[in-house]
Amino acid sequence: xxxxxxxGDATLLSLNTATLGPARxxxxxxxxxxxxxxxxISPWRDKIADAGLSQAERMIKRAGLTVTGxxxxxxxPAADAQGRAKALAENRRAxxxxxxxxxxxxxxxxxxxxxxxxxxxxxxxxxxxxLAITLDYARSVHVRLAIEPLHPMYAADRACINTxxxxxxxxxxxxxxxxxxxxxxxxxxxxxLHAQIARGGADGRLYAYHVCDWLVPTRDVLTDRGMMGDGxxxxxxxxxxxxxxxxxxxxxxxxxSAATWWPKPIDEILNTMVARGKTCx
Amino acid sequence: xxxxxxxGDATLLSLNTATLGPARxxxxxxxxxxxxxxxxISPWRDKIADAGLSQAERMIKRAGLTVTGxxxxxxxPAADAQGRAKALAENRRAxxxxxxxxxxxxxxxxxxxxxxxxxxxxxxxxxxxxLAITLDYARSVHVRLAIEPLHPMYAADRACINTxxxxxxxxxxxxxxxxxxxxxxxxxxxxxLHAQIARGGADGRLYAYHVCDWLVPTRDVLTDRGMMGDGxxxxxxxxxxxxxxxxxxxxxxxxxSAATWWPKPIDEILNTMVARGKTCx
Numbered sequence: 001x002x003x004x005x006x007x008g009d010a011t012l013l014s015l016n017t018a019t020l021g022p023a024r025x026x027x028x029x030x031x032x033x034x035x036x037x038x039x040x041i042s043p044w045r046d047k048i049a050d051a052g053l054s055q056a057e058r059m060i061k062r063a064g065l066t067v068t069g070x071x072x073x074x075x076x077p078a079a080d081a082q083g084r085a086k087a088l089a090e091n092r093r094a095x096x097x098x099x100x101x102x103x104x105x106x107x108x109x110x111x112x113x114x115x116x117x118x119x120x121x122x123x124x125x126x127x128x129x130x131l132a133i134t135l136d137y138a139r140s141v142h143v144r145l146a147i148e149p150l151h152p153m154y155a156a157d158r159a160c161i162n163t164x165x166x167x168x169x170x171x172x173x174x175x176x177x178x179x180x181x182x183x184x185x186x187x188x189x190x191x192x193l194h195a196q197i198a199r200g201g202a203d204g205r206l207y208a209y210h211v212c213d214w215l216v217p218t219r220d221v222l223t224d225r226g227m228m229g230d231g232x233x234x235x236x237x238x239x240x241x242x243x244x245x246x247x248x249x250x251x252x253x254x255x256x257s258a259a260t261w262w263p264k265p266i267d268e269i270l271n272t273m274v275a276r277g278k279t280c281x
Numbered sequence: 282x283x284x285x286x287x288x289g290d291a292t293l294l295s296l297n298t299a300t301l302g303p304a305r306x307x308x309x310x311x312x313x314x315x316x317x318x319x320x321x322i323s324p325w326r327d328k329i330a331d332a333g334l335s336q337a338e339r340m341i342k343r344a345g346l347t348v349t350g351x352x353x354x355x356x357x358p359a360a361d362a363q364g365r366a367k368a369l370a371e372n373r374r375a376x377x378x379x380x381x382x383x384x385x386x387x388x389x390x391x392x393x394x395x396x397x398x399x400x401x402x403x404x405x406x407x408x409x410x411x412l413a414i415t416l417d418y419a420r421s422v423h424v425r426l427a428i429e430p431l432h433p434m435y436a437a438d439r440a441c442i443n444t445x446x447x448x449x450x451x452x453x454x455x456x457x458x459x460x461x462x463x464x465x466x467x468x469x470x471x472x473x474l475h476a477q478i479a480r481g482g483a484d485g486r487l488y489a490y491h492v493c494d495w496l497v498p499t500r501d502v503l504t505d506r507g508m509m510g511d512g513x514x515x516x517x518x519x520x521x522x523x524x525x526x527x528x529x530x531x532x533x534x535x536x537x538s539a540a541t542w543w544p545k546p547i548d549e550i551l552n553t554m555v556a557r558g559k560t561c562x
Contacts, residue, residue, distance in 0.1 A: 113497075113513050117513070118513050118514060118515045119515060120469075120470070120513075120515070124472070151433060151434065152432060152433045152434070152470040152471070153432065153433070153434040153499070153502075155469075155470035156470075156495055156497045156512075156513045157497050157498065160470075162470055162471075162472065163472065166472045188401075188436075189401070189433040189436035189437075189441075189443055190433070190443075191405070191443065191444065191447045214437055216394075216437045216438050217438065217502075218434070218502055221434075221498075221499055221502060231437075232394050232398070232399050232401075232437045233399060234399045234400060234401070
């Protein structure tokens with residue numbers, strides 16, 4: 001099967017607001033997408049809050065951008081019942097925001113170990129419970145939930161769901177309305193990657209696709225992701241797998257890069273993102 | 282099944298020489314084991330080379346230490362045939378050293394992507410080929426090879442074998458004389474961990490067990506491992522799984538800790554290691 005041709009323009013790219021760094025606003029991101037012909041956007045919730053939800057909705061709609069996701073819900077495990085209830089309430093608000101923006105999914109970073117815990121099995125059970133409750137609500141307002149398996153180096157403090165297989169096992173148990181966000185940064189190393197992408201496609205659960213690159217060396221655990229093409233990931237091979245599995249959504253660019261990209265002018269970041277999108281993704 | 286009681290002494294602990302940091306010699310490590318009643322040692326090859334192989338052998342034998350492993354062979358993938366041949370020759374030498382020291386296994390860090398490559402599948406095929414050739418030689422001199430699956434954050438530059446399942450699949454293809462080194466730092470996050478430990482035990486392939494801890498936050502990708510008890514890993518739970526699967530070897534302590542432990546005096550490191558071995562492992 002032929003892959004989609006991304007070489008002509010940036011309409012099949014989506015800008016995750018994290019790519020511009022913490023100092024830029026949602027308006028910066030929306031206007032940047034317009035200037036560079038980028039087809040979609042995926043806003044983080046702090047940027048939505050700064051803009052105001054209604055204003056964010058208006059801005060994005062007027063720009064005609066596809067909302068490939070809202071980042072993020074999740075963070076379910078907590079040390080006590082009060083903490084878990086607080087997390088569930090926060091997830092309802094996140095679902096509401098995804099609904100208001102007409103997002104293709106609410107991306108879930110499920111959370112890691114509660115403070116003091118060494119029981120990752122318990123954290124995983126708490127995640128399953130939190131997902132089930134949040135999914136009930138999300139279904140009622142027609143928002144799809146996308147579990148984002150995070151790289152195992154974040155298992156302790158960010159997400160105890162770390163592979164596509166584990167995510168899809170959970171999805172199967174939970175039923176309709178929940179799928180996965182495949183972020184190459186987190187899953188590129190997985191020997192089971194292509195088999196699980198095929199499985200996710202067969203199950204209709206490939207809700208989002210995030211790209212960046214894995215740098216060698218990686219200087220920081222959190223904020224040293226690479227621009228597409230600057231690292232070692234076989235991006236075209238993975239996109240081919242996604243498309244063969246039926247994914248036809250946008251390729252969302254999410255690059256946490258405190259030292260290299262965030263300090264640059266917005267248009268330099270976006271020029272590079274668009275150029276690499278045409279050649280490397 | 283009851284677990285072995287480690288609370289009385291340090292005879293079931295082994296000191297990986299990396300725990301003392303790059304500035305200490307094999308003699309430092311051997312004498313430290315003797316002073317602290319530590320039952321085993323696992324030397325890195327640079328420390329063996331510094332001491333001289335015959336002298337290393339004599340020193341360790343006289344101290345009555347079990348050699349739980351030699352670190353390390355591997356690093357098979359290369360950009361060309363010459364590089365691959367060089368790696369194979371180096372692995373023969375590593376096997377010979379493991380044989381000379383009567384080591385329970387030669388630990389293999391299999392290697393990552395050759396420079397310029399984005400093809401992790403190819404790297405994995407090169408690893409399988411290199412393992413097969415090295416295993417032939419290792420069998421001929423009665424040395425067991427232990428694949429150490431490394432944390433996925435090292436997939437690009439250190440080891441493209443990243444889970445126990447992947448390691449045991451390889452072992453099954455390769456046959457007798459090859460097993461795994463289970464290092465909790467690399468595998469603690471794996472949702473399939475306990476199932477794969479059980480499988481490794483059933484297949485008689487649990488050759489080594491390495492402990493340390495996973496710190497939150499982790500400040501450096503390479504050299505910020507924790508002392509047992511200082512992190513989030515369920516060490517007793519994993520050891521229980523290992524012992525239920527039939528592992529009855531020593532618990533090897535391997536802590537890369539440039540900022541916290543390496544700068545400390547040897548006896549402070551070893552006092553702590555022994556105390557934590559009794560209570561946390």
